[in-house]
Amino acid sequence: MEAIGRNQATAAQIQRLEDAAHNPLTGKEWPQDHHQLLQERRQLLAYRHYQEILDAYHKSQVMILSGDTGIGKSTQIPQLLVYDEYGSELRIACTQPRRLAATELATRVADEMGVVLGEEVGYQIRGDYMIDKHKPKKTRLTYMTEGILLRQLCVDRNLTAYSCIVIDEAHERTVDLDLLLALLKKVISRRKDLKLVIMSATLDAALFQKYFDNCPLVHIAGRSFNVKTIYLREPGPDFAVLAAAHVVDIHQHGEPGHILVFLPGENEIERVCKLVRGETDGLDVFPLYSSLPAANQRRALRSSGPNRKCIVSTNIAETSLTIKDVVYVVDSGLSRQMIFNPRLRMSVLGIRPISQASAIQRMGRAGRTRDGVCYRLYTKEGYDQMAPSTEPAIRCSSVESVILRLVAAGYRKVMDFDWLDAPHPESIARAVQDLRDWEFLDDDAKLTQSGHYAAYCPLDPIWYRAIKTAAKFGCSLDMLDIAALCTTQTSIFLRPSGYQQAADLLRTQFAHPLSDHLTHLNAFNAYMRAREALQERFSDPRSILEEWCMEKFLNMRALEEVCIAREMAARFLKGKIAPSRASVMDMTSVRNALAVALCTHTAIHYSGDVYRTVHENTDALLSPASSLVGRNHEWIVYTTLHKTGGKQQLQIATAINAEWLVDLPFFQGAIMPKTGKGLLRQPQVKKSLDDAKARMEARNERQ
């Protein structure tokens, strides 16, 4: 390649390289479509700002790049940096919040640069990579998820393999991103030759600029196409009815072009679909949400008949999936959001207004291929009252694993760490307390050996502890499966609208009378058996497996995720924890291990369907899906405490014996919640444990 020193390239030089007879990266001739791709790329706004971006990049260690979606930031900027960084002989990483984006961008950019995917341009996501690992210099640019870079940061705290890190979609503010930025800020102070480019939507750019000592900001103004925004004149009564009416009106009177409707969830979506179908002809209506079987999702995205298409979707179409040729957007202004309440250690799921940033993102979905229209089912005043940006995820989730990773990275002052937005102090305090209860931190908040392992284990910390505990009970492999099932957030059980009762009925074939954890395990084992049997008989059993899952109302995507999580965790645990399995005939040991490991998540039966949690001292019902409903076991452990639709629920529970709790440190007198007068707030807990103790003593005497 033409000799350009590191960080000395000009836009003209790069253009010359791209116009040359041979590909400067490979020395080979360009692929046939090179010139056409180049022409398309040179139309993109991001490409047209090459020189301005290079100037800012050369001048400063950190820079922020802002601009609307669809201008080619994610594809063009990393390519530009490949040429500019060529002299450094180190790699460039470009992070993405989602796996799909990482793989698709890598594929596209490898094409545009005229190289083979996995050679000069590659990707890395969990359980899958296309990079040249053996020749360190070969892969110049790697698209990866934020989590992958965080992992690499744990191993190599100065990221010595890289000369430049590009953070894309920074405005999405995932938990991993906030942790990554905080750690990168430390890295760049140690490594002055490491460059950082943060790409974000316009609205949040100033925030990042301030965080990085007022570094330069380049804004690429303009968007690919205009979208006209139409507000409601006065607030409407029922957003579902309103949404349906807008769709019908657009279909009857509007110019050609597909319609995309944003609603909070599956229920609302199915309702609107029904309303619209009843009143239109020649309109293909598709629901779209994550628990929809993959085939139905594909149909919604790919179908292209002569009819107009209307897709009624959750937030999944806001960022994760792109629908071609959308001209109309109907935005309800609402979404379901999960917010963590640190005091109750409880997640609350509810329908809330979206942010302005999110409204803009939804609107932009109408202007990807030509000018569009966005109908907002709220007033201009309603829009003005929305929060400018979506609350960063680190502010509304539990932070046990974040704090653990932070301590593992060598930062112990977790309370006054330099965050972009700090987690709630109460969240941090809770996390530190939990990590101590789980023995990952000692009394000086120092990392223990087992805390060190938990930080590197690709499972939630509490599940690493559960596997460790299970090893003592001779069932570490059963617990590994349960851990993978619980760490994978999406449920393996489907309950499609219209088939709820059938789904509930079929679920009972896996039901374990004493445990939802074991119910999940039964279903997972059944899937693994079917998978193995089919793999022996067919070379590509995927579609048959998909059918098998469909019949049993199991979510195959979730089950495959569980498989990957399990394999990765198993690889990590090899040599650290002895593998063992409980007898199929008696899973008592698994329940006992769950009781010990999840002892901070115990609840005692109160009255009727009501349980009261020991730690938070709050009343909650078993989830209606639990196989323990109506059985009134005295003690249970649960995986999560949720609030949905105003009701507090305990999800994924297992019945346990009081005898298993009496000797645990967590249940010794001092830790029990007390009232101001020093009286036990839950005398029933004490009584139950005392009774259990008496029973144990009596048994010992008899022997």
Added chain:
DNA sequence: TTGTGGTGT
């Protein structure tokens, strides 16, 4: 009488 969306050498 139940549920938005992501992610992990």
